[in-house]
Amino acid sequence: MEEREVVVIGAGPAGLSAALEAARAGAHVLLVDENSKPGGQLFKQIHKFFGSHEHRAGVRGIDIGTQLLEEAERLDIEVWLDAEACGIFNTTDVWIVRNKEKSVTVRAKRIILATGAVENSVNFPGWSLPGVMGAGAAQTMINLHRVLPGQKILMVGSGNVGIIVSYQLLQAGADVKAVVEAAPRLGGYGVHTAKVRRAGVPFYTSHTVLEARGTDHVESATIVQLDDKWKPIPGTEKELDVDTICIAAGLTPLVELAFAAGCEPLYSPLLGGMVPWHDRSMATSIPTIYLAGDISGVEEASTAMEEGRMAGLSAAYSLGYVDRETYAVGFDAAEKRMLALRSGMFGQKRRDAKAAIVGHSRG
Amino acid sequence: METKDTYEKGLKITGAPSLDELHASPCYQLPPKERRALAAVIECIEGIPCNPCETSCPVGAITVGDEITNLPVVDFEKCTGCGICVAACPGLAIYLKKYEFKENLSYIAFPFEYLPLPPEGATVQMVDRYGEYVCDGTVLRVVKIKRMDRTTVVHVSYPNDYYERVVNMKRLPAN
Numbered sequence A: 001m002e003e004r005e006v007v008v009i010g011a012g013p014a015g016l017s018a019a020l021e022a023a024r025a026g027a028h029v030l031l032v033d034e035n036s037k038p039g040g041q042l043f044k045q046i047h048k049f050f051g052s053h054e055h056r057a058g059v060r061g062i063d064i065g066t067q068l069l070e071e072a073e074r075l076d077i078e079v080w081l082d083a084e085a086c087g088i089f090n091t092t093d094v095w096i097v098r099n100k101e102k103s104v105t106v107r108a109k110r111i112i113l114a115t116g117a118v119e120n121s122v123n124f125p126g127w128s129l130p131g132v133m134g135a136g137a138a139q140t141m142i143n144l145h146r147v148l149p150g151q152k153i154l155m156v157g158s159g160n161v162g163i164i165v166s167y168q169l170l171q172a173g174a175d176v177k178a179v180v181e182a183a184p185r186l187g188g189y190g191v192h193t194a195k196v197r198r199a200g201v202p203f204y205t206s207h208t209v210l211e212a213r214g215t216d217h218v219e220s221a222t223i224v225q226l227d228d229k230w231k232p233i234p235g236t237e238k239e240l241d242v243d244t245i246c247i248a249a250g251l252t253p254l255v256e257l258a259f260a261a262g263c264e265p266l267y268s269p270l271l272g273g274m275v276p277w278h279d280r281s282m283a284t285s286i287p288t289i290y291l292a293g294d295i296s297g298v299e300e301a302s303t304a305m306e307e308g309r310m311a312g313l314s315a316a317y318s319l320g321y322v323d324r325e326t327y328a329v330g331f332d333a334a335e336k337r338m339l340a341l342r343s344g345m346f347g348q349k350r351r352d353a354k355a356a357i358v359g360h361s362r363g
Numbered sequence B: 001m002e003t004k005d006t007y008e009k010g011l012k013i014t015g016a017p018s019l020d021e022l023h024a025s026p027c028y029q030l031p032p033k034e035r036r037a038l039a040a041v042i043e044c045i046e047g048i049p050c051n052p053c054e055t056s057c058p059v060g061a062i063t064v065g066d067e068i069t070n071l072p073v074v075d076f077e078k079c080t081g082c083g084i085c086v087a088a089c090p091g092l093a094i095y096l097k098k099y100e101f102k103e104n105l106s107y108i109a110f111p112f113e114y115l116p117l118p119p120e121g122a123t124v125q126m127v128d129r130y131g132e133y134v135c136d137g138t139v140l141r142v143v144k145i146k147r148m149d150r151t152t153v154v155h156v157s158y159p160n161d162y163y164e165r166v167v168n169m170k171r172l173p174a175n
């Protein structure tokens, strides 16, 4: 059996940051990702990030991704791409399938799970027609593959993902016909909605998509207004001439590996559903397994990077790579930057939800 | 069609801040008509954790402060109208304005991340916060420099009558 000190699963912003931190501390790290390119969601984020200078605010996600990869190369971190982690046994053994053909088991002293999240779907008549897709999928198509999924878009969901992807679809040359939001108020940052609105895109709050029509692809969509009990109001249907319907209805942490390994679950609706319990150091109920990023509760790339640093540092410390003082200084700095991101009217709820997880007594 | 009533519903309903919301926010200040230089105008009224506007300004004219969710506020005394913050703001929430830079014409310099870019001298359609056409404008400069990292800043003149209402221009059709 192969052996490594730290195996990081998922090479998104969280996994990359965790791997870098652990390697910097001196640990031998193996980073695995099922994709043929590392970076997770980062390389789709062509917009400038929020935050402060320490969070690399004002830098585009894609450029942050490139910087992280260059650092990983400098530190000589071992990376396996096209490598899917399929199971964790005995709290230390990671079963990995490489290139869809070779099965390898790696014994790790510490495992850091940074598998991210999956997009939620919304079901409605016609939802299986070609042209109905996740907003993240549309973003992958335009920003990674440079293919416009359609010309006339309906966006369902007004959180930051829905709004940012709407903006990027406009940049890619599509027409966004409408953004519908089931809640009575828009979800995403006002500065994002404002730039989409001034491009002429109408927002419909208290509205949802009722039906997609078409024979072999989406040819139109019906939207409808919702009452205060979120029930469709008859007579308020509106037909929109669209060929693509993007769903941005939230993300769910990708937790299967954690739960199959036996990590204790906890329900946190605000952070996307079931998440593995973890402590402040990002350790799960299984002391050899750590978490970072969306798997520990859906947030954003900037928080994922801080959590990655915290998890990587904690794992290295637990292996004896850094002394207590160095650990405390590095960890506290990352945590402080993290708390700054979890502040204000948007962040405070996440901060409370995270505190509830860490504060939850186990057993 | 949108009515005035829709406009007044505000940021969390229409997607765009209403004038009432802007006027009630300490962040938004329209440069006074008598001011001679361009000045930065910020429309970022929610207190998001963010401060590149503050850190990018070479003369310290924008203050967010230690709490990064504070609203950014411009000090017109210090602002030179250089435009660096316009491209640095990830929210594309800052533009420069000046009333009557030339007879009956105001000046705006706004961030623009769409292609194609307008050529200098072109007549473009100016829009309000809702994307509605307001008036024509004339492109004076199209600034695209490396440190602005692919955010172009377009400088346009437009009639004084729409000094406050205009915030950007319509996207141009692909050519």
Ligand SMILES: Cc1cc2nc3c(=O)[nH]c(=O)nc-3n(C[C@H](O)[C@H](O)[C@H](O)COP(=O)(O)OP(=O)(O)OC[C@H]3O[C@@H](n4cnc5c(N)ncnc54)[C@H](O)[C@@H]3O)c2cc1C
Pocket: A009, A010, A011, A012, A013, A014, A015, A032, A033, A034, A035, A039, A040, A041, A042, A045, A047, A049, A083, A084, A085, A086, A114, A115, A116, A117, A135, A136, A137, A139, A160, A161, A164, A165, A251, A254, A257, A292, A293, A294, A295, A298, A299, A300, A301, A302, A303, A304
């Ligand atoms: C459409 C969209 C737009 C977004 N826009 C922004 C934004 O503008 N700003 C922002 O800050 N955040 C944004 N986010 C959120 C941000 O992308 C995520 O919070 C962040 O990427 C989470 O990082 P992560 O490393 O936890 O997960 P990810 O980036 O999702 O990376 C996880 C990686 O793990 C891999 N993986 C999963 N399971 C396995 C396995 N079993 N074996 C091997 N590999 C595996 C995945 O393929 C992936 O590469 C957006 C998210 C989406 C979906």
Ligand code: SF4
Pocket: B039, B040, B056, B057, B058, B059, B060, B061, B062, B074, B078, B079, B080, B081, B082, B083, B084, B085, B086, B096
């Ligand atoms: S325009 Fe220049 S001087 Fe004025 S606030 Fe912006 S960066 Fe500072």
Ligand code: SF4
Pocket: A050, A191, B042, B043, B044, B048, B050, B051, B052, B053, B054, B072, B088, B089, B090, B091, B092, B093, B094
């Ligand atoms: S940089 Fe832009 S989005 Fe960020 S706080 Fe300043 S004005 Fe708001």
